[in-house]
Amino acid sequence: MVLKRFMLAAALCSVVSFSQSESFAEVALEHKAPESVANLASGLLDAVVNISTSQTIKGTEQTDKTTPPKVEEGAPFQEYFNDFFSSKNDKNELNQSRKVQSLGSGFVIDAEKGLIVTNNHVIADADDIEVNFTDGSKLKAKLLGKDSKTDLALLQVDPKGKKLTAVSFGDSESARIGDWVMAIGNPFGLGGTVTVGIISARNRDISAGPYDDFIQTDAAINRGNSGGPLFDMNGKVIGINTAIISPSGGSIGIGFAIPSDMATGVLDQLKQFGETRRGSLAIRIQPVSQEVADSLKLPKAEGALVAGKIDDKTVDNAQLKDGDVITRFGTHAIKDARELPRIVAESPVGKIVDVTILRNGEEKTVKVKLGRLKEKELETETSDDDEHGGEDKKAEASDSIHAMGMTLSALSDELRKRFHIKPDINGVVVTAVTANSAADEKRIRTGEVIVDINQQAVKTPEDVAKQLELLRANGRKNALLMVAGEDGELRFVTLRLE
Structure with a gap:
């Protein structure tokens, strides 16, 4: 019976294959595998080069030879141990320099100017760069510029009458x-x-x-x-x-x-x-998770959520607001938050771009003037100072509520001073976080400030209670919180309602 079932399944597969054979054949004929790449390779080999680099590393520490092992008198091979760990050898090897060499690849993109592309990590920290060609000739190269973010480097050699072969980029x-x-x-x-x-x-x-x-x-x-x-x-x-x-x-x-x-x-x-000059929106972004999409009533969990702005006078992003979801940048649709920094970075500094956003469920197009990206904008600082769990004994019992695993209090001058909260941050301060609660799972910390809930500003614990009651009345299961750290950096956190 098992054999019959196998034969039947094979027969069904054969029927499906036969019914589609004509279309498959057409596709295979159009995109058939190359019989040989010999002709193609022969015209390209001369443009590809070997990159040889060397780096001098100075010795600064004594090796383990300065502390010889204890060997009993008369032990086998004692004389060899003594020679190996002699003070004479120690003095010779102390602070000696050594050269480290590495090999990589590259290719010529401009034969007349001698421009060669390679990876940044191939030539990183090199004291000497040499380009080896297929005919056995070698030329010293100088570094025109490098970019660690994309791992690219541009070299230049002086052809010295040598005719180089170059290749061009495709799409x-x-x-x-x-x-x-x-x-x-x-x-x-x-x-x-x-x-x-x-x-x-x-x-x-x-x-x-x-x-x-x-x-x-x-x-x-x-x-x-x-x-x-x-x-x-x-x-x-x-x-x-x-x-x-x-x-x-x-x-x-x-x-x-x-x-x-x-x-x-x-x-x-x-x-x-000689360097990169990338465009910048001067904003912080977060991915749009399904929870965030549900909280904002978005049709899809796509786009990039604006989670705050970065102070940069070269950028005009006044028409963007915290909580906006960017769905298109110029002609590029933004389906994933990871796409936006790359597309913005590839745009010219000073360019005015149409940015499509979703705000309060409505689609809008705003104009933004790009500035120049600062390297620190790419860095994200995280703190290991986790104060989760336990109650803050100094928090006043009055004018406080407990919600979603947090004790929330009005932001008084005393609390602002205690948690080092900047003057321009307003909202409700988190004075305690219950261990293993929803807030604990999302890494909300004591001293952070809830700025708004579902894009509605909150200034008192009563405001928080009203917003949560309204969300429950509307059948919502999650609350979208904008949370500010003590440095003012904003992020969005989705918490399940208790």
């Missing part, structure tokens, strides 16, 4: 999952290595930086491939190989490349300014 945005790609690089120091695979995935976030948007490929990429190009079948660079996932250190078919559409803007700025 990574139009590259699709399943498209054939070819990587050329310098794995383990073996220059001119060609591997072929497909695009396995797009828009990968591997927590390498704030603008992660990697192309994933199964083309073999190993150590030494970093900085090398990922080509499409037209010979255009659609990615810069930069990372792999590998427990063993070798390729397991999971490699990542920086998309060319992201790289070209960064490289243009490195060429022009």
Whole structure:
């Protein structure tokens, strides 16, 4: 009976395959695998280079040789121990310098000017950078600029009459999952290595930086491939190989490349300014979770939630308000909060952009003038000073309420001084948090201030009670709180109603 069921299932699969065979054949004919990439590779190999770097590290500490092990008199090999741990050797090795060398890949993008692209981590902290070409020639390179956020670097060599071969960038945005790609690089120091695979995935976030948007490929990429190009079948660079996932250190078919559409803007700025000049909205954002979407009555859990503004006089974002949900920036739809910083950063400083927002359930379009991103805007400070659990004995029992696992009090001068709350922060202060409560789970801390609930400002514990009662009356299960830390930084927290 089992065998008959298996045969029946196989027969059904065959019927489905037969009914769709014509359409599958058409697709296969249109996008068939390349029979060979030899002609393509031969025209590109000369543009791919090996990057060799060296760094001098000075010794500053004595090694373990200064404290010789205790060896009994007459013990076997005693004389060798004495020689090895002699004071003469200690003096020679103390503060000695040593050179560390590394290898990577790169590719020429401008033959006349000698411009070469590689990864920032390939040349980071290097004292000397040398470019090795396929014909065996070598040229010293200088660093024009680097960007650690996208892991890109731009080098320049003086061709000295040497004719270089350059490649050009393609459109990574139009590259699709399943498209054939070819990587050329310098794995383990073996220059001119060609591997072929497909695009396995797009828009990968591997927590390498704030603008992660990697192309994933199964083309073999190993150590030494970093900085090398990922080509499409037209010979255009659609990615810069930069990372792999590998427990063993070798390729397991999971490699990542920086998309060319992201790289070209960064490289243009490195060429022009020697640094990056990114656009900024001067706001803090949070993802729109399903809980937040439900609290704000949003149709979908998409967009980026404005959770506060950053003081920056170069930015005009007056039309944005805390609690707005950004759904479109210029022509780009914002489906995930992670997309917004990257798209804004790629925009020119000073540009005026139409930003589409959802506010109180209504869609609006406002204009924002971008400023220049400050590096500190990318940093998020977190405190390990967790005061969860227990009651604050100094909190006044009067003029306080207990809700959602928090004791909330009016923000008096005494409490403002005790918790170091800035003068421009207004709301209801959290004087205690019950362990394992809803507030505890969302890491609300004693001394933080509830500014509003479901976009309605609260100034007294009575305001909080009224808002919670209204939410329950409307059948809501969660409350959306805007919470301010002592430094004024805002964030949104969704708490379940008790």
